[in-house]
Amino acid sequence: MKASLLSLLAISTAVSAWLPHERNFFGEQPNSVARNLAAGKGRSVKRYLSTFNKIRGVNLGSLFIVEPWMAGQAWEDMGCGDSKSEFDCMVKLGQEAGNTAFANHWDTWITEADLDSMQDYGINTVRVPVGYWFVEELVYADSEHFPQGGLAKLDRLCDWAASRDMYVILDLHGAPGAQVADQPFTGQYAAEVGFYQTYQFERAYSFLQAMTDRIHDYSQYRTVGMLEVVNEPAKGHANLVSEYYATAYAKIRESETNKSIPADQQLTIQFMDSAWGAGNAKTVLDSSSGVAYDDHRYLKYSNIEQSKSSYLSTSCSDTFGKDANSPVIIGEWSLSVDSDQENDADWTIADPNNTAFYQQWWASQVQAYERGLGWVFWSWKAQLGNDWRWSYSQAVEASIIPKDPSNAAQLANC
Template sequence: MRFLLIPLLACLTAVDAWMPSDRGLFGETRNANHTRLPAGKGRTVRKWLQVSGKVRGVNLGSMFIIEPWMASTEWANMGCGSSASEFDCVLKLGQTAANAAFQAHWARWITQDDIETMASYGINTIRIPVGYWIDESIVYSDSEHFPQGGLAYLDQLVGWASNKGFYIIIDLHGAPGAQVAKQAFTGQYAPTPGFYQTYQYERAYSFLQFITNRIHTNANYRNVGMVGVVNEPIAGQPSLISEYYPTAYGKIRATESSLGVTANSHIHIQFMDASWGAGDPKASLTNTFFVAYDNHRYLKWDPSVATTQAGYLGASCADNVASDGDTPLIVGEWSISPADAVQTSPAFDIADSANAAFYTSWWAAQVLAYEKQEGWIFWAWKAQLADYRWSYSEAVQKGIVPTDPDQAYQEGVC
């Protein structure tokens, strides 16, 4: 999301802000960009080009935290077999062999060609899920098993994306001790969520300080404008709100202060919004300067939505993703996959070309809903499921999603 919290922060007129024009990601006005054209005798004129002004992104799922369900062929080729998570695979292979397997994966899963293709599809933002272990100094070497060497590949990836003008969000997707039980996206298939205690929070602060320092001192990270402090925390953890969130905010800002970073160059600090269900992220914050919010909209798992084509379209057209008032808001994860119980039924079977129009309409309806706020980031760029409902690149290739996201407004779906 390389348009640093875009115009959504225009309301903060009392302070400086890292606005799109400051980094050349958007133009000098909310909905315009420009190029300088030669006008003779060394003079130039501006040609104004309309742009959306919205975050339109993809998640780089299974790049730095592999989820076997969506990358089963890759997982098998790496030798991970039936391992449930990265932790388990490293333990199985041994550190040396695992490092080689994972480094080969990082080199091929998302390439510079992928970044070029994203840009050609009208994508302007990438969200990169990472685990805390990318900072190897905070890993317990005697009891934690994670692949090593990922930082160099992250450096390379954000460099490619920055060179292409993308807005970039780095998300702490895998927290120390695991913030959710039995989920591969945490990097470890933990039997219980072990994150919600002070000593694990301390390790997460170390990661956040580490990545903040890198954002401000490594030129490859120049288009990283937002850091998510933890992905999809669970409900019922009071210390998340009272302890972790305000301290995480303070640690990031203190790191920026120590580096002499001025307010207009601060990164945005992103929390899951109140509607996520893990508590009000603002409750213990004493400062919300450059705070942003995340909301994940998987209607697939929303029991209130009727599992019909009309039901999904109606729910998306009427969706108010910022109903809790937490703005600026980006919908950081979503898909066009319906409920498991109906996804292969005649009305939703992707093998039936008659359903293609519905999926295009549902994509458009969600785009319209999420662009009422700051925009969206689809899960994911690629998957090995032979199912375009989870793969933006495949959806475009199959003609379900247009190469110009502006076409969502021409569908007449809502």
């Protein structure tokens, strides 16, 4: 790390940043007032519930990085067939045809009407997964194949969110070289990870700085308050923390310092929390402010008893912030259960006798996650037939999730 970056880290205790609750950004939400207290002379003051000003969000999964498992029909319509990732589909279609196919997908997968529905369903935040290739000059034209033109669509999406006073988290979901193997969410179904090298880190810093500049320069990004430096990195790479996390933080702050961005307008910089198992960012950012952590809670993959009572008790008593990682947002979670059992009689969504469990489990998770800054469900939509366990919009339409998330308090029974 350069000396100038080390110096920036040393003074970072002066850095603030903005989170929704610090600005009362969401304002008074439905059912957020516990009661009005008399203040004399006919006046009253409001006492709010502990859930007031919490992030209640959805991921816009498969918008800018399509994952075929959850968007099968869209993938077919784009002509991607059995391609495993965006990279593979672009190789198949060629640049021009691929650009056209992806542009049409960006125009149709999430529309303004979706954001209106999100508001109607009590959603106040969107997390937007993007790939480093959105900064097109970072792409190696002779060996990397990604759709072009996405940045303008991201501008439009952020403007839609801002016009509805929705908080936006931008997330580097697809890192240079792929941060994990065999995962379409990286945009490239790589047989081996290639991210954990200095030259790839340098490309990621360039992406983060370009996005930081764009967020502060373009009014469309006026409600983007958080930038996540990488999603779900692989475990076992020590330089993720010692090199990448430390420098990514410094690079973002360096860009903001160069622009003379006031402390209360600087971005909150987000890292995967220690519980993810890839390292603890706090060891290199202990004195740094304007930091938040991202915890992903999928009990279907957890080492717990696969029973309804276990799911409910685990969620009700869930705690977060391992190794002093705070504040925490649960950036991904769902209603999906163990893959080997999800269609068994005790779990299938086809049996209405299971409805009460899924309603209660949703509420139990919400209750737990709102002990922190809040939550972001994966995902807003999915193409999995009638299975709403990965689709917030479908789960609301199926009356599994209530339109007012504040009703979780009555449904959880924790």
